[in-house]
Amino acid sequence: MTVLAAVDAFRRVSASEATLIDADVDAFRTAMRQLASGVCLVTHGVGGERAGMTATAVASLSLDPPTLIVCVNRAASTYAGLRPGAAFGVSVLGADHREFAERFAGRTGEEGAERFREGRWRIAPNGAPLLWDALAAFACEVDDVVERNTHAIVIGRVKHAAAASGGGALVYWRGGYDQLGWSDDELARATGLSPHGARR
Numbered sequence: 001m002t003v004l005a006a007v008d009a010f011r012r013v014s015a016s017e018a019t020l021i022d023a024d025v026d027a028f029r030t031a032m033r034q035l036a037s038g039v040c041l042v043t044h045g046v047g048g049e050r051a052g053m054t055a056t057a058v059a060s061l062s063l064d065p066p067t068l069i070v071c072v073n074r075a076a077s078t079y080a081g082l083r084p085g086a087a088f089g090v091s092v093l094g095a096d097h098r099e100f101a102e103r104f105a106g107r108t109g110e111e112g113a114e115r116f117r118e119g120r121w122r123i124a125p126n127g128a129p130l131l132w133d134a135l136a137a138f139a140c141e142v143d144d145v146v147e148r149n150t151h152a153i154v155i156g157r158v159k160h161a162a163a164a165s166g167g168g169a170l171v172y173w174r175g176g177y178d179q180l181g182w183s184d185d186e187l188a189r190a191t192g193l194s195p196h197g198a199r200r
Contacts (some may be wrong), residue, residue: 036173036180039101042070043116043129044081044088050113050129053078054105056172058090066158068138071151077111082154084142089128090156092136095168095179100131126159135169137162 021027043052057071068090072079082088093101102108103115110117120132124139131137140156168181 033174036171039093039170039172041091041100041104041131042078042088044086046127048113050116051078051081052104052115054101068156068158070154072154073150074152082142084144086142087126087128088140089124089130090138090140091131091134093170094135095170097170098177101170101177124160135164
């Protein structure tokens with residue numbers, strides 16, 4: 001048996017060991033942590049009124065017109081500013097943005113505009129604050145809000161978008177942050193090769 005075949009067999013056996021149980025809060029949370037997600041900042045406001053949060057439940061809803069959705073806890077302070085017609089931004093975080101993810105998740109103690117004290121920020125044409133060096137950025141307008149239980153689905157019409165090149169993405173998996181993908185420089189350092197393939 002080849003190594004790849006052995007790994008595949010192990011994965012099949014491990015997956016078969018999962019037992020279905022009643023989906024209470026803890027069981028649901030544990031199972032959802034197996035779903036690897038991109039990490040984004042959802043931001044809005046101007047100056048001292050700025051607010052933002054870390055979000056992993058962000059997805060494309062429609063290509064025409066460009067529309068995305070963000071799932072937001074209704075108890076989050078950022079939620080109050082996400083009303084129909086309001087401008088907001090979504091910044092997709094890169095692998096080197098872990099500190100932003102921690103800060104906007106409230107794990108470092110800052111609140112409100114204090115969370116914007118570090119980093120380079122730009123203001124989109126609609127007034128939404130966006131992280132300057134994000135992997136991708138979307139300036140949106142709240143089209144609708146659908147409240148369900150503890151959370152709300154915020155539907156955002158995308159007015160402007162930007163995408164960077166290179167660099168790995170920050171992902172959230174099993175309760176922690178990890179990296180997906182590598183920049184040319186990171187690969188070069190790891191392999192001892194130049195970005196063009198020549199050994200240093």
